[in-house]
Amino acid sequence: MATLDLLEVNQLSKQIGAKRILKDVSFRASTGDLLALTGPNGAGKTTLLRVLAGLTPKSAGVILWNGSSHNLSHGLIGYVSHKPMLYESLSVQENLVFFGQIYGRVLPDRVEELLSMVGLWLHRYEPVGVLSRGMQQRLALARTLILDPKLILYDEPFTGLDQDGQELLQSILEEQRNRSIQILITHELKLLEGLPYEQIRLQDGQLVQGGLKHA
Amino acid sequence: MPNYWRKVFLVYRKDLRDEFRTFDNLLATLVFGAMLVFIFSFAFQLADVETQQAFPAVLWVSIFFSSMLAIQRSFAKEKDNGALDALLLATGDRGIIFLAKFFCNLTVLVVFEIVVVPLLWIFIGVNTLGSFDILLFMVSLLLGSWGLAAIGTMLNGITIQIPSARLLFPILMFPLLVPLLIGVILCSHAALIGSRASVLGWMYLLLAFDLLFTLAPLILFDYVLEG
Amino acid sequence: MRQVRTSLLLWVLVVLLPLNIYIIFNYAPVEKTMGVVQKVFYFHVASAWIGLLAFVVVFLSSILYLWNREERVNRLAFASAEIGTIFISGTLLTGPLWAYPIWNTWWTWDPRLTTTLVLWFMYVAYIALQGGGATETRKRLAAVYGIISFINVPLVFFSARWWRSIHPIVVSGEGIGLDPKMRLAMFASLGTFSLLYAYLLSLRVKTLELQERIKVLRAEVDS
Numbered sequence: 001m002a003t004l005d006l007l008e009v010n011q012l013s014k015q016i017g018a019k020r021i022l023k024d025v026s027f028r029a030s031t032g033d034l035l036a037l038t039g040p041n042g043a044g045k046t047t048l049l050r051v052l053a054g055l056t057p058k059s060a061g062v063i064l065w066n067g068s069s070h071n072l073s074h075g076l077i078g079y080v081s082h083k084p085m086l087y088e089s090l091s092v093q094e095n096l097v098f099f100g101q102i103y104g105r106v107l108p109d110r111v112e113e114l115l116s117m118v119g120l121w122l123h124r125y126e127p128v129g130v131l132s133r134g135m136q137q138r139l140a141l142a143r144t145l146i147l148d149p150k151l152i153l154y155d156e157p158f159t160g161l162d163q164d165g166q167e168l169l170q171s172i173l174e175e176q177r178n179r180s181i182q183i184l185i186t187h188e189l190k191l192l193e194g195l196p197y198e199q200i201r202l203q204d205g206q207l208v209q210g211g212l213k214h215a
Numbered sequence: 216m217p218n219y220w221r222k223v224f225l226v227y228r229k230d231l232r233d234e235f236r237t238f239d240n241l242l243a244t245l246v247f248g249a250m251l252v253f254i255f256s257f258a259f260q261l262a263d264v265e266t267q268q269a270f271p272a273v274l275w276v277s278i279f280f281s282s283m284l285a286i287q288r289s290f291a292k293e294k295d296n297g298a299l300d301a302l303l304l305a306t307g308d309r310g311i312i313f314l315a316k317f318f319c320n321l322t323v324l325v326v327f328e329i330v331v332v333p334l335l336w337i338f339i340g341v342n343t344l345g346s347f348d349i350l351l352f353m354v355s356l357l358l359g360s361w362g363l364a365a366i367g368t369m370l371n372g373i374t375i376q377i378p379s380a381r382l383l384f385p386i387l388m389f390p391l392l393v394p395l396l397i398g399v400i401l402c403s404h405a406a407l408i409g410s411r412a413s414v415l416g417w418m419y420l421l422l423a424f425d426l427l428f429t430l431a432p433l434i435l436f437d438y439v440l441e442g
Numbered sequence: 443m444r445q446v447r448t449s450l451l452l453w454v455l456v457v458l459l460p461l462n463i464y465i466i467f468n469y470a471p472v473e474k475t476m477g478v479v480q481k482v483f484y485f486h487v488a489s490a491w492i493g494l495l496a497f498v499v500v501f502l503s504s505i506l507y508l509w510n511r512e513e514r515v516n517r518l519a520f521a522s523a524e525i526g527t528i529f530i531s532g533t534l535l536t537g538p539l540w541a542y543p544i545w546n547t548w549w550t551w552d553p554r555l556t557t558t559l560v561l562w563f564m565y566v567a568y569i570a571l572q573g574g575g576a577t578e579t580r581k582r583l584a585a586v587y588g589i590i591s592f593i594n595v596p597l598v599f600f601s602a603r604w605w606r607s608i609h610p611i612v613v614s615g616e617g618i619g620l621d622p623k624m625r626l627a628m629f630a631s632l633g634t635f636s637l638l639y640a641y642l643l644s645l646r647v648k649t650l651e652l653q654e655r656i657k658v659l660r661a662e663v664d665s
Contacts, residue, residue, distance in 0.1 A: 018658055054307075055300055074304055074305070074307030079301070081300065085297040373587060380580075386563075391564075393594075393601070438508050441582060
């Protein structure tokens with residue numbers, strides 16, 4: 001039922017000033033893949049995700065979505081950061097509806113479904129600012145899923161989640177395998193146990209494990 | 216294109232809702248403006264200055280200073296926990312964010328003026344002897360607020376990127392506002408004495424200024440919010 | 443190569459600067475009505491010219507920087523802004539020295555004076571924005587500010603002039619009707635100051651470059 005999408009990253013580089021944050025990163029992924037992006041602090045993991053999301057411009061290289069560099073539009077990309085990225089003065093529901101509307105997806109049922117799934121339906125009228133860190137993170141997951149993303153980028157999503165939250169995230173990762181490519185930064189691979197994932201490791205801006213080798 | 220403006224409207228509505236819900240900002244701006252107006256009128260009274268003449272100057276200096284407060288926070292709420300990234304991803308266009316914030320700031324300024332301008336009018340005791348050109352006055356208020364909101368939104372987008380540089384906001388803003396200041400003061404002065412014909416050229420200049428500083432950010436905002 | 447060019451400029455200036463002073467004070471005649479105070483003009487106008495030229499350099503290199511993100515382009519913009527500020531300050535300081543005895547006022551809202559002052563404010567704002575720690579973000583944002591503030595310069599000038607043309611013009615700096623010798627002294631000043639600007643600019647760009655280099659080397663030593 002789901003279409004098969006293909007993400008190709010070829011010799012992607014990012015340079016800020018004299019510093020080379022990413023050096024010729026190449027990898028390939030298609031729908032169903034779950035890539036666990038690991039590496040020491042400062043290896044360029046977050047930068048890689050931001051470049052893929054289009055939040056930071058790349059310096060060189062190509063990112064192809066189904067063979068074209070123009071196809072990867074913003075409406076396809078979900079992004080979960082270690083920051084919740086929400087509006088504190090607006091309520092849980094207002095936040096979700098706002099992002100849903102921008103993406104052109106305003107289905108009341110969907111909002112209820114997502115909020116129930118992340119366990120925030122009963123908190124839907126509370127302003128996000130009063131919620132705990134873990135609850136905000138759950139709402140961030142709902143916000144990401146409301147656009148039915150084809151590519152989901154997670155930046156240390158397990159941070160701040162309790163046991164239930166972690167299980168919720170694991171079930172989302174499992175479920176989204178049917179329809180999207182997922183790339184996830186984590187330091188704790190054991191949280192991905194039971195999920196078929198492929199590890200790619202970044203060190204000093206270079207892929208040292210996984211990915212494509214080139215001369 | 217309708218989709219573009221639909222997104223602008225959605226972000227605008229979200230910002231406005233936030234603005235009126237966290238009332239502190241709007242309230243602070245209103246009270247600050249009222250106080251400025253009071254201090255100016257009172258100080259002129261004490262120094263025995265002919266306040267009628269000073270009305271346009273006092274009006275615009277008060278609006279300029281208050282607009283700093285009003286606009287200062289328009290990007291802060293985006294930056295605080297990273298919502299700006301989510302918004303960038305959702306809209307996919309930095310121009311949408313600029314326009315929405317611009318309209319929101321313009322709305323706040325208009326609300327502010329509805330409260331503060333009559334107050335100043337009363338404090339100063341403006342006596343126009345029937346020659347008051349209300350349409351010209353309104354238009355000059357609108358053209359002035361437009362320019363303020365456009366430049367303010369642009370520069371707030373700049374200063375918010377650098378945590379230690381938020382105080383630079385007024386320093387960056389005032390030099391850019393000089394042509395606007397000259398234009399709006401001359402126009403509102405002309406409105407008081409009812410000589411519309413003498414400032415027609417200025418209205419066009421203000422309009423050109425406003426358009427320039429609304430269109431230039433649309434191009435440059437990609438670089439501002441590059442992060 | 444650039445080293446050679448910079449030191450060559452220095453030697454040219456060592457000759458030209460005293461020569462310029464000589465031309466201004468001994469060659470050009472003393473103005474009849476204003477007297478010796480008119481001599482300040484040669485410095486005043488030349489500084490103003492450099493102030494404007496430096497801002498054009500800031501504007502162009504800001505655009506170029508947003509385009510190619512090269513460090514040296516940004517260094518050029520920043521150095522030019524710093525040097526421009528110094529020259530504009532010179533203009534603003536020498537102006538009143540002349541204006542007080544001649545116009546009988548330290549300051550007037552002549553379009554040129556207004557524009558120069560606003561230019562000075564924009565320079566300072568630009569430096570404040572970029573100077574507080576040279577991160578990539580600051581460089582990028584300063585470039586944006588460099589562009590919009592340059593667009594603003596003609597607007598300031600024309601609105602100030604237009605405003606003054608509605609009111610009667612009390613004093614005007616025009617119509618001095620330069621003596622050929624004075625004209626030569628003026629052009630000599632403009633030329634010498636331009637060379638001085640080029641010299642200071644290359645020196646400052648070099649300093650900024652070395653600062654960067656030290657930072658990189660220090661990081662290498664640390665790691």
